Amino acid sequence: MKAVQLDKNQKFVYTDVEEAKVGSKDVRIKVFAAGICGSDTHKIATGWKYDLPAIMGHEFSGEIIEVGSEVTKYSIGDRVVGMPLLPCHECEYCERGLYGMCENYKMIGTHFGGAFAENLVIPERNVLPIGDMSYEDAAMIEPLAVAMHSVMNVGVEIGDTAVVLGTGTIGLFTIKTLLLAGAKYVIAVDINNDKIEAAKDNGAMYGINSLEEDLQARVMEITNGLGADIVMECAGSKITQEQALLLAKKRGKVGYTGIAYSDVLMHEKPFENIFRRELTVKGFWNSYSAPFPGKEWTNLIDFINQGRIKLDGMVTHRYPLSGVADAFDMILSRKESYNKVMIFPQEGVK
Template sequence: MKAVVLNEEQKFECKEVTDRKCASTDVRVEVYAAGICGSDIHKIQSGWRYPLPAVMGHEFSGVVVEIGQEVTNVAVGQSVVGIPLLPCHQCEYCQKGQFGMCIDYQMIGTHHYGAFAENVVLPAKNVLPIGEMDFEEAAMIEPLAVSLHGVMNLRPQIGDVAVVFGVGTIGLLTIQCLFLAGVKDIIAVDINDDKLAEAKALGCRYTVNSLVENLEERVFNYTDGVGADLALECAGSKITQEQCLLVTRKQGKVGYLGIAYSDVLLKERAFENIFRKELTLQGFWNSYSAPFPGKEWTNAIDFINQGRFKLNSLISHRYPLQQVKEAFEMILSRKESYNKVMILPKEVIANESCSENSSRLRQNAVSGTN
């Protein structure tokens, strides 16, 4: 098969690689759409720390083209989403259904060849049918499950006011999850006006560009001097990771979804707020619960198929498989404003809508053509 390989020189190369064999409990998925995750960018910037050569890509969807002899949960020809976490299923956390806490987990796209390829082999328990969903939307189930994991466990109350820091893909998905959970008003915070406009289009009542506006003044003004009931950090910035503590009301909740890429050092006032305001702080890593992969994933599939999430508008760029290198270069150079960047291993018609493209690809999958 053709795959984009990250080799020993830390460079991408699109080339033919040997297909992995499909074991008795595995499935082979022909990849139709794969998203580039923010964590993928960090892994490249900070230096790849996983086995090489590697094939990245852990947000993906496609069609089952082969199943092992023991597989019963999916059939050849079904459209599915891939679940990248490979928990050991043996440790004490896995036994409790806390798969995200597994002490010996691996991941598709880091430890094992991922979805920046024509196909990927993974355990049958790591795919879920998606029905007639668009393949590109289905490739966003993984980040949506991350947002759902945070919101479901933070337990917002109907009528709450929330602040969301960082309105990239995870932030915009988190905004939609909060509205679905009954949050009344959301204040979106970012330093990019284009992203704030997207948040406004999704229904955020207020937006704050914290680069040019006084964040605390704005938030307390919007909340009648009380502060927000909830603050969710989705930017992975040490600045916003502290700011969450400054705009939350007494006995409010702070949820951290963004990854800390450097030391987070708190000023005295921010730290004092934790105990003087009796704030509840909670971190959220990944997107899993019991039974595996969890309600985050099954809810995401159901809600997307019900039309309760807007996903197409979050996709800003699409690249064919052979241009993965160019996609990463665009992101790393920041020459263009981007949101979710999709890699499409299958043939794509220029300017075709997500829905049209998925419909055509699905018909081709059934007929066995490209």
């Protein structure tokens, strides 16, 4: 099959590779859409730390074209989305249904061949049917589930006010799920005006460019001097990771989804806010719950098919499989403003 491999020189090569074998409880998926994740970009920018050559891609959807001898839930021709996490299902955390905390997990697109290929092999338990939604929409369920996981667990109450710091893909999806969970309005914060406008298009009532306005003063103005009930940090910046603690009201909730890419050193005031304002501070990793893969995934499939979550306009750039290197070059060089970047391994299918 055709695939894009990251070679020993950490360069993307469009080439022929041998297909993985299908085990008795596996299915082979013909990949129709695969998204590029922010973590993929970081791994390339900082140097791939896993075995090479590698086939990346962990946000994907497609059609089942082969099933193992013990597969019972799926048939050839089924349209599905894939869950990339491969928990061991045996450690203490897996037994408690905390699959994202698995001590022995593997990942499709990291430890095993990923979705930047014409097809891939994955366990039967790691797929779900997608109904009539497009393959492109289905390939966004994985990052949507990351946002849904954080919103489900931060403790949103109907009528809450919320701030989202960072309006990339995860930030936009967090806005959508906060509103779905009952937030009265969302204040979107970024340093890119195009991304702020995208946040407004996706439901944010207010947008703040923190390079152009006093962020804390503006949030306090909008919230009548109280601060926000919920603050979600989605930028992965040491600046916003500190700012989050300045924007929450007394007894407010602060959720961290953005990855820390450097040391986070905190000034006195934001740290004092944690205990003086009795803030609840939580971190969120991955997108899974019990029963595997969790309500994050199953709810999102229903919400998208019901039209309660709309993904129009989320994909800003589309590339064929042979264009993976060009896609990463565009992202890393910041030549253009972008949100979700999608790869299509099968010509003409979305």
